[in-house]
Amino acid sequence: MKLRAIFFVLQNMSMEIITIENVLKSMRVTVTSQREALIRKAYDFALAAHHGQKRKSGEEYIQHSLRTALNLANMGMRSRTIAAGLLHDVPEDTSVTLDEIEKNFGKEIAFLISGITKLGKIKLRETKEELYLENLRKMFLAMASDIRVVIIKLADRLNNMETLDALSEEKQRRIALETMEVYAPIANRLGIGDMKDKLEDLSFKYLDKENYEKTQKLKEEALGKSKKFIILATTEIKKELKKSGIKVVDVFGRTKHLYSLYQKLKRYDMDIAKVYDLYGVRIIVPEVADCYEALGIVHKKYHPLIGRIKDYISLPKPNGYQSIHTTVFGPDGLIMEVQIRTQKMDIESEFGIAAHWIYSDHRKDWKDFFFKKAKPIPEEELIWVKQLREWQSELGKDNQEFVESLKIDFFKNHIFAFTPMGDIIDLPEEATPIDFAYKVHSQIGHRAVGAKVDKRIVPLDYKIKNGEVVEIITSKETKNPSRDWLRFVRTSMSKSAIRKTLKKNDLLN
Ligand code: MN
Numbered sequence: 001m002k003l004r005a006i007f008f009v010l011q012n013m014s015m016e017i018i019t020i021e022n023v024l025k026s027m028r029v030t031v032t033s034q035r036e037a038l039i040r041k042a043y044d045f046a047l048a049a050h051h052g053q054k055r056k057s058g059e060e061y062i063q064h065s066l067r068t069a070l071n072l073a074n075m076g077m078r079s080r081t082i083a084a085g086l087l088h089d090v091p092e093d094t095s096v097t098l099d100e101i102e103k104n105f106g107k108e109i110a111f112l113i114s115g116i117t118k119l120g121k122i123k124l125r126e127t128k129e130e131l132y133l134e135n136l137r138k139m140f141l142a143m144a145s146d147i148r149v150v151i152i153k154l155a156d157r158l159n160n161m162e163t164l165d166a167l168s169e170e171k172q173r174r175i176a177l178e179t180m181e182v183y184a185p186i187a188n189r190l191g192i193g194d195m196k197d198k199l200e201d202l203s204f205k206y207l208d209k210e211n212y213e214k215t216q217k218l219k220e221e222a223l224g225k226s227k228k229f230i231i232l233a234t235t236e237i238k239k240e241l242k243k244s245g246i247k248v249v250d251v252f253g254r255t256k257h258l259y260s261l262y263q264k265l266k267r268y269d270m271d272i273a274k275v276y277d278l279y280g281v282r283i284i285v286p287e288v289a290d291c292y293e294a295l296g297i298v299h300k301k302y303h304p305l306i307g308r309i310k311d312y313i314s315l316p317k318p319n320g321y322q323s324i325h326t327t328v329f330g331p332d333g334l335i336m337e338v339q340i341r342t343q344k345m346d347i348e349s350e351f352g353i354a355a356h357w358i359y360s361d362h363r364k365d366w367k368d369f370f371f372k373k374a375k376p377i378p379e380e381e382l383i384w385v386k387q388l389r390e391w392q393s394e395l396g397k398d399n400q401e402f403v404e405s406l407k408i409d410f411f412k413n414h415i416f417a418f419t420p421m422g423d424i425i426d427l428p429e430e431a432t433p434i435d436f437a438y439k440v441h442s443q444i445g446h447r448a449v450g451a452k453v454d455k456r457i458v459p460l461d462y463k464i465k466n467g468e469v470v471e472i473i474t475s476k477e478t479k480n481p482s483r484d485w486l487r488f489v490r491t492s493m494s495k496s497a498i499r500k501t502l503k504k505n506d507l508l509n
Contacts, residue, residue, distance in 0.1 A: 017059075018066050023082065026073040035079035038105075039069075042083035045104060049087075049094040057166035064159055065089065071155035075192065076351050081148050084112040085155055092117050115149035116156070150186065154195055157183050161202040176206035191320050191352025200259040215262045218272045223255060223279075229331045230279050233302075236331065237281060237338075240301050246294055249284040249343050256280075276305070276327045277337035284343050288313060291324055291340045298338050302328035305335070313341075321349055415466045425470070430463045431490045434481075437472045438494035445497055446481050447474040461488040480505055 020043045024031055046065045053061035069085040077085075083105060091098045091113060098117070102110035161179055164172050180203035187196040205212045230253040238251045256264075256278050268274040283294050291313060298304075308327035316322045323341040330336045341349070417425050417436055425439050433451030437444045450473035451458050464470060481498040489495055 017063060018070060020066065020069075023066060023069045023073050026070055027079075027082070028073070028076040029078050038079045038083050039086070042086040042105065042109075043069075045096075045101075046086045046090055049090045049096045053093065055163065055166065057163045059163070061089075061093070064163070067159035067162070068152070068156045071158050072152065075151065075155065075195070077148070077151065080109055081112070081152060084109050084116070084148070085152050087113055088116045088152055088156060092120060112146065112149055112152065115146060116152055119149065119153050147190075150190070151192075154183060154187055154192070154199075158195065158198060158202075161199060164202070164206060172206045176203040179203045180207060187352075191348060192350070193321075193352065194350045197257040197259075201257055204259040204262065211262055212258065214270070215258050215265060218265070218270070219255065219258065219261060219278070222272050226279060226334055227253075229334045230281065230336065233281050233330045233334075233336065236301065237283060237298060240297050241283070241285075241294060244293070244297050246290050246297070247286050249286060251281065251283050254280045254282055254339075276308070276335045277325075279334070280337040280339055281330075282346070283338065283340045284346050285340070286342065288342060291342060294340050295324055295326060298326065298328060298340070302330050302338075304328050313345075320352075323349065415464060417464050418467070418469045420469060420471050427464060428490050432461050432463065432488055433458065433470055433472060434460055434485050434489050435491045435494045436464060436470045438489075438491065438497050440472070442497050444472055444474055445494060446479060446501060447476070448472050448481075449475045460485070 020040060023043075024036060024039060027035075029035075043066075047062050050061040050065065055061055055064055065086045065088070068088060069082045072082050072085045087101060087105070087109070090096050090101060098110055098114055101113060157179060160175065164175060167175070179199050184196050184199040184203065187193075187199060234251050234253050238248060241248050241251070256275070261275065261278065264275045264277075265272065272278065283298070285291055285294055295309075305327040308325075310325040312321055312323050312325070322345040323339050325337055325339050327335060327337050415427050415429055415431065417427060417431075419425065419440065425436055427435055427439065433453070434445065434448060436451075437448045448460065451460060451462065452471040452473065453462060453464065453468050455469075455471075481501055483498075483502060485498055486495065489498065
């Protein structure tokens with residue numbers, strides 16, 4: 001009953017008219033009077049600017065601004081980002097200019113909005129692939145200037161997807177395709193699992209209606225038969241954990257989202273009985289050690305399937321995801337997946353990079369929005385922060401300064417360049433084509449003889465700029481890097497690759 005009820009509540013929510021009070025109530029950081037005043041001012045400003053405008057769906061335009069802001073509040077974003085979300089379509093769609101926004105709300109908010117406006121001006125190219133690359137490039141460039149621009153864009157896109165019915169079939173398809181290929185992967189890369197799932201399911205609905213409905217039907221049928229056993233499993237697990245003295249933060253049932261379920265069904269001839277992780281029980285405990293202890297307790301209660309234990313705690317997924325997964329025979333022999341993780345891992349898997357803003361709020365009551373007995377998590381333990389720190393240490397910046405810059409500007413001192421095929425290569429500022437070559441492959445580095453940037457020949461010590469397309473010219477004969485390169489390369493990766501090869505071939509000194 002529970003699982004289904006939640007599903008329908010979410011579906012209906014998107015149809016209702018919402019107010020600025022809904023946005024304020026959904027904020028996960030403390031709503032100080034200052035923050036509230038800023039958000040209300042942005043709302044009044046947007047309301048006046050969009051006055052009389054309607055969305056294609058017939059709704060008042062401000063509903064879209066409010067929905068974008070609500071999505072941001074749900075993601076844990078703070079007042080300035082939410083204000084920018086409320087104002088995000090003002091310069092593009094009304095007579096009010098960016099200058100007026102800057103006069104009223106300051107440089108930072110105006111900067112965020114100009115980033116969103118730029119991102120919105122998508123050039124339509126001839127082929128789908130080129131459109132895809134162009135969009136991807138814009139997203140990454142925006143990211144390089146301020147990650148919040150991308151987060152607002154995701155929140156905006158989510159509401160556009162929720163109201164897609166109002167558009168023509170051709171537009172529905174184009175927007176859904178772009179969402180599936182560009183926005184959902186970016187949400188995934190940023191670790192915002194909840195956003196990724198929602199964007200994928202909505203895109204799926206418009207890209208492949210037949211299979212979407214088929215999957216939905218299969219899921220509901222299976223769920224109808226099994227939900228009482230999932231509920232029973234959560235009760236039993238809770239009891240066993242408590243008996244063993246493990247502090248339980250939360251235990252709850254969950255189901256696989258439709259698009260990932262469909263991906264699995266395709267591999268199993270649409271036989272839902274073979275999808276072992278359709279149902280899951282998630283266990284949230286305070287410490288990492290508790291995770292392993294809980295795993296033992298679960299296995300004692302329910303027999304595990306052999307070879308299905310995945311330890312993403314010791315080996316996190318590339319986007320930082322951490323959890324233990326195991327598949328067991330639950331009550332009545334129901335095969336289900338049990339996910340075990342700490343509260344910190346759970347928040348990070350849902351909010352990803354956005355979790356940073358929640359943590360950086362030093363007021364202690366933010367945690368009440370998640371779990372009653374949560375413990376504040378030190379910023380330095382966050383995977384994303386760790387990863388960014390590693391990037392930063394390559395650049396030789398000291399940590400304190402980095403933490404400061406993190407708050408506004410995640411990817412400063414970092415550039416994104418592209419291969420001719422559109423793959424993204426991230427590099428430190430002032431990196432050269434040689435750094436680029438080594439990042440692609442050591443053999444390409446060793447054999448590099450020249451480089452083109454945006455189709456123009458450049459010297460090998462050229463300083464690559466954000467968004468440039470770099471092509472490395474290699475020679476089959478040259479197999480050794482040049483000693484000269486050590487004078488201008490920027491990454492430690494290329495330095496050590498060059499040194500190693502020179503040493504091996506006795507060319508150093
Ligand atoms: Mn918009």
